[in-house]
Amino acid sequence: MHKNKSSILKVENFYSVHLDNTRDLFVYLPPSYRWDQAKRYPVLYMHDGQNIFHPAFNGYSWNVHETADRLIQSGLMEEIIVVGIPNRGVERADEFTHELEGVLYSSDKVRIQPKGQLYERFIIEEIKPYIDALFRTKPGPEHTGLMGSSRGGQVTYHIGFRRPDIFGKLAILSPYFYYVDPVTLEEYRQYHTFDKKQPISRIWIDLGGREGTLIMEKHVREVAEQLAFLGYEADDELMYFFDPEAAHVEKDWAARLASPLLHLFGAKGQARSLSLQGWDEVGIRGPLYRLNPIAEFDSGLKLSLLRAAYRVEDPRIVEVQEDGTVVAKEEGETTVTVNYRGLEAAISIRVVKELKERAALDLTVHVPPHTPETVSLYAWFPLSKQPEAPVYSGRLELPLHSEFVYQISRADGVAETDQAGNPVVRHYRAETDSRLELTVERWSNDIRED
Incomplete structure (x- = not known):
């Protein structure tokens, strides 16, 4: 084997006494592991492990091995072992949900029987001792990280703050902290509040600006602010990133993976650029508005x-x-400048009397005539079939400036494609009340006649 080549091992049918089920484990070993027999390594445990080195059902992967190899070879990050813990499909939501005060799992979008505490014990009492026994690890919490996205971000948060004696580094990506009903916009909290600072040396929390109402900036920021209030030093121990262009998908988590890896196991380096993102208009009355100053470092880390x-x-x-x-005070226009480590960025803001909290969307979707009349249709919310025509429609109120990346899909698993059979992915931003008319040319199960 090449001296500078990493490897990925598969542990088949790892059995959990606590959960009474089995799953494979995937273990990334860094380039020097095979030949430097005296060296011991920090370990990063990752949820949804079947997607981190290999493509998911949607064809995307986190490609953790590629990013880790690059950062290690560049000397930006120490060599680490990464353990991917696959989910169990339909059992995922149960295993990733803790039964704790504040976790309103009975109001979640799916029926949940919380097994978060059992999953936590599975990792701490079964997987970690196995990994520490089999591989040359640095087993202490200061060398042990936990990372996950979506519900995996929620369970990372709960396990991490419950067991800082095991995990001293946490990366919480696009965390599912609230269930927001896409139609009513009612919010149901899905996380527990911890009331004291724990000995956790590194915390990373992030989200994307195109995750719609599934993951909302105000909710993720709420948790980040609570942690800052507990005493985690903002922009140092605790890092936060709101990536305006990112959606809720593996390829976008992969695209920003270097930043949490650098925060947990590397060095951020020197700040080299600063930008100031935000709305160009704000109301004296209207939704809460926060600027998003993004610093980029010479290591590639963004926060x-x-x-x-x-x-x-x-x-x-x-x-x-x-x-x-x-805080908007009177109508007019002005410039806001942000300063950070000798860098500056500015944005122009116009203040108006009032901005509505929500924007209404009337959506009409024309579908192929052969679409089964009994099948339900979704954009990111359910649509209703119009009588006598292959047309579906729906009306929705959305939080102002919320953004969605979505596909037109059916309840039977069929989705919109173009004429070449490629998935059609659409993007919508709620700027003002609007009407949108779309046409589905082809379904993914349509047989092509070339």
């Missing part, structure tokens, strides 16, 4: 500053708090 120094050109028009919250 959104939780605390920053802002300067307002005309303070009669707006005030900006250190957490980026914009």
Whole structure:
């Protein structure tokens, strides 16, 4: 084997006494593991392990091995072992849900029997001792990380803060902290609040701007702010990133994976650029509005500053708090500048009397005539069939500026494709009340006649 080549091992049918089920494990060993027999390594445990080295059902993978190899070979990150723990499909939501105060799992979108505590014991009492016995690990919490996305982010948060004696580094990506009903926009909390600082040295929390109401910035930021309040140092021990272009999909988690890996096991380096993202219009009355100052470092790490120094050109028009919250005071336009480590970025903000909290969308979807009339149709919300025509429609109110990446799909698992059979992925941003008319040319199960 090449001296500088990493490897991925598969442990088949690993049995859990606590959960009474089996799953394979995947273990990434860094380049020097085979030949440097005296060396011991930190370990990162990752949920949804079948997707982190291999493509998921949607064809995407986190490609953790590729990013880890690159950061290690560049000297930016220490060599680590990565353990991928696959989910059990239909059991995933149960295993990733803790029965704790504040976790309103009975109001979740699926029926849940919480097994989070058992899954936690499975990792801590079964997987970790096995890995520590079989491989040359550094077993202490200061060298042990936990990472997951979506429900995997929620369970990382709960396990990490319950067991800081095991996990000293946490990466919480696109965490499912609330269930938001896509039709009513009612919110049901899915996380427990911890009331004291734990000996966790590194925390990473992030999300994308195109995750719609599934993962909302205000909810993820709420948890980040609670952790800062407990005493985790913002932009140092605790790092946060709001990636405006990212959706809720493996390829977007893969695209920003270097940042949490660098935070947990590397060095961020020197700040080299700063940008200031945000809305260009804010209402004296209207939704809460926060600026998003993004710093990029020479290591490639990107983060959104939780605390920053802002300067307002005309303070009669707006005030900006250190957490980026914009307080609109009177109508007009002004420039806001942010400073960080010698770098500056600016944005122009226009203040109006009022912005609505929500934007209404009337969506009409024309489907092929052979579409079964009894099948349910979805955009990111259910649509209703119009009588006498192959047309579906729906009306929805959405939080202002929320963004969705979505596919037109059917309840039987069939989705929209183009004429070449490629999936059609659409993007929508709720800027104002609007009507949208779409046409599905072809379904994924249509037989092509070439």
